Amino acid sequence: MGAPATAASPERGREFAFTATDHRTISTMVYDEVGILLPDGKMQLVYGRLAPRVRACGLSSVADYIVAIGDDAEERAKAIDALTTNHTSFFRESHHFDDFGTRMWPSLSERLAKGGRVRLWSAACSSGEEPYTWLMAALGSDRTAAQRLLGRDFKLLATDVSASVLATAREGRYSKATLATVPGALRTAWVKGQGDLLTVDPMLRDAIAFRPLNLLGEWPIKGRFDAICCRNVMIYFDEPTKARLQSRLADRLEVGGMLYIGHSERLVGGVEKRFENVGRTAYLKVSA
Ligand SMILES: C[S@@+](CC[C@H](N)C(=O)[O-])C[C@H]1O[C@@H](n2cnc3c(N)ncnc32)[C@H](O)[C@@H]1O
Incomplete structure (x- = not known):
């Protein structure tokens, strides 16, 4: 695991700082772009899906990642991609x-x-x-x-x-x-x-x-x-x-x-x- 939890990452054990405000900023962006609802109860899911992107970008907090995707459309698309739920199967609801x-x-x-x-x-x-x-x-x-x-x-x-x-x-x-x-x-x-x-x-x-x-x-x-x-x-x-x-x-x-x-x-x-x-x-x- 990376850096210990800080004041900005009250959840112990998280590699990257992630606040409720970060979550709301992300969920507003996702809702505006693709309509997917990510209420406060989905905070852990959002963190779990974005953490690999924060790591891949070499950043140390979700807040920094939010700034980065503000002017990087390609990375923003990757964030949205990571936040979609893609469960499916052959002959589902056949x-x-x-x-x-x-x-x-x-x-x-x-x-x-x-x-x-x-x-x-x-x-x-x-x-x-x-x-x-x-x-x-x-x-x-x-x-x-x-x-x-x-x-x-x-x-x-x-x-x-x-x-x-x-x-x-x-x-x-x-x-x-x-x-x-x-x-x-x-x-x-x-x-x-x-x-x-x-x-x-x-x-x-x-x-x-x-x-x-x-x-x-x-x-x-x-x-x-x-x-x-x-x-x-x-x-x-x-x-x-x-x-x-x-x-x-x-x-x-x-x-x-x-x-x-x-x-x-x-x-x-x-x-x-x-x-x-x-x-x-x-x-x-x-x-x-
Ligand atoms: C749970 S899967 C359903 C797949 C398949 N239709 C099925 O029933 O098995 C939902 C899919 O919707 C896609 N999706 C979510 N929001 C979308 C949007 N605004 N436009 C297009 N696709 C979207 C996701 O990327 C995901 O692959």
Whole structure:
């Protein structure tokens, strides 16, 4: 451990001084930039996640780090990255993919086969398990049929604000344990390699456009989507942020398109009127 606790770091055992004022400054910055709420109860979590950054910058207190990120946008992005919670898994809340497979995919795959366009969006995709799951579940294990469809006008956009998880997603390399929740036939069809580190087939990887995107910022996105997964990110936002985001997501969906949200999330702020709740946290857009 480094320097002992000082008057500025009342918590014994902390390597770097970190005060309640520091915490509030950080949480205001994070809220303003990405909408994530970090109330006072999250002070220890914030310290635990920022301490490696303070160390990497060669500083001796969080207050100094706050000054440093004030005029260093790159380091500020690293701080925000460190403060995001990226928990995810393959086939998480798999009822959404079952719903998509029966409700949407038969007509969408027919549209693709006839030369039409299909667009899906995994918004807040974390390290990629969600978009890869979505593709595997929709395509099944028939690689030849999958190749035919993916060669058509198909794109799955997968976005997140965290650069580090996007790098993992783009690489498509996961531990055997991480891939254990992928059903056997799909694992055989789409996962390559031996040993503990395995790779998702490049055919799937190349069908996904992984892009950095702050859900609170501008969306350089043209056109509408046939389905959007925006799951387990709104839990970090307050009600006005959720309402604004959901209304923007609804604007980006085709009528007849599906919005899937996380198990503890719900539609708020009046956007419910534009959707029909057709399954567990599964919403069909019924009006513009
Ligand atoms: C808990 S993960 C959820 C991943 C996946 N959707 C799932 O349900 O398994 C939340 C993700 O939201 C991302 N996130 C948080 N705030 C964001 C924002 N303002 N814009 C874009 N992504 C954000 C985080 O970086 C993180 O990867």
